[in-house]
Amino acid sequence: MEFNRQNLESSLKAGRKSRYLPFSLHIFESVCSTNQTLWDLLAQGAEAGSVVIATQQTAGRGQWGRQWVSPSGGLYLSVAIAPKIEATDSYQLTLASAWGVAWQLRKCGVSVGIKWPNDLVLNNRKLGGILTETKVNKGKITQAVIGVGINWTNPVPKTGINLESWQTSQHSSPISCLEMLTSKVLLGIESGIECLFQEGISILLPRYLDLLTNIGDQVYVNNLSGIVVGVTPQGNLRVDLETHDTNELIKPEIYVEPGTISLGYSKSSV
Numbered sequence: 001m002e003f004n005r006q007n008l009e010s011s012l013k014a015g016r017k018s019r020y021l022p023f024s025l026h027i028f029e030s031v032c033s034t035n036q037t038l039w040d041l042l043a044q045g046a047e048a049g050s051v052v053i054a055t056q057q058t059a060g061r062g063q064w065g066r067q068w069v070s071p072s073g074g075l076y077l078s079v080a081i082a083p084k085i086e087a088t089d090s091y092q093l094t095l096a097s098a099w100g101v102a103w104q105l106r107k108c109g110v111s112v113g114i115k116w117p118n119d120l121v122l123n124n125r126k127l128g129g130i131l132t133e134t135k136v137n138k139g140k141i142t143q144a145v146i147g148v149g150i151n152w153t154n155p156v157p158k159t160g161i162n163l164e165s166w167q168t169s170q171h172s173s174p175i176s177c178l179e180m181l182t183s184k185v186l187l188g189i190e191s192g193i194e195c196l197f198q199e200g201i202s203i204l205l206p207r208y209l210d211l212l213t214n215i216g217d218q219v220y221v222n223n224l225s226g227i228v229v230g231v232t233p234q235g236n237l238r239v240d241l242e243t244h245d246t247n248e249l250i251k252p253e254i255y256v257e258p259g260t261i262s263l264g265y266s267k268s269s270v
Helices: 005-015 034-043 091-106 161-168 177-196 200-212
Strands: 024-027 050-054 075-081 113-115 121-124 125-137 140-150 219-222 225-233 237-241 253-256
Touching: 005 024, 024 034, 024 091, 034 050, 034 075, 034 125, 034 140, 050 121, 075 177, 091 113, 091 140, 091 200, 113 253, 121 237, 140 177, 177 200, 200 219, 200 225, 219 253
Parallel strands: 024 050
Antiparallel strands: 050 075, 075 140, 113 121, 121 125, 125 140, 219 225, 225 237, 237 253
């Protein structure tokens, strides 16, 4: 699949109200991993705002060391930022990016939601995901790479969905081409990161929760049943444990770290 830089630059220019990130575009047909390629560029002197884009990854990375299957026809991109935030707040970068990308796509008419902590969902199936990697010095994040993968025309598993097939089912094409999708993702990352750093997590988090599909879900943590009620500013899932004590007015709440439990996907389309 051939990528048209001029179309991307035109789409970015048309939709961009902010210049918060100084995008410097590096476009490839195929890379091992856009995150790794961007880390390599940073080691060679590339600066914050650098972007690596590809339509195929041969060794894509997912959360917690998992492989991210990245066949041709998808959108895979990574953006470098220099956030200068506490290492303990690193998940805020993922929350910001997930909200920003989902919000940009929703503005176009694509009804994207967020599945905790970092998946983009459409019709209860996985449209894409986000992987944030960081470098830390003295407890502060000095560099971060935010990687986003979106299913465009590529084949997907039963729990996934690609944007082209969804648009066909809707008899509508709010996203007309890969370059437009790329611009929306980049603008989404920019708007999410700008919201986080200019307005703060207290503004960003409610926006993230508005698009979270897991509120009210029943989950099991260490064989205890609970209901998802929110997310903490550090990205942990807030779960109210179910209790059989009718005298207990306040249900005990626990915080579940990302990677501790899997919320899963239904294998049937909805």
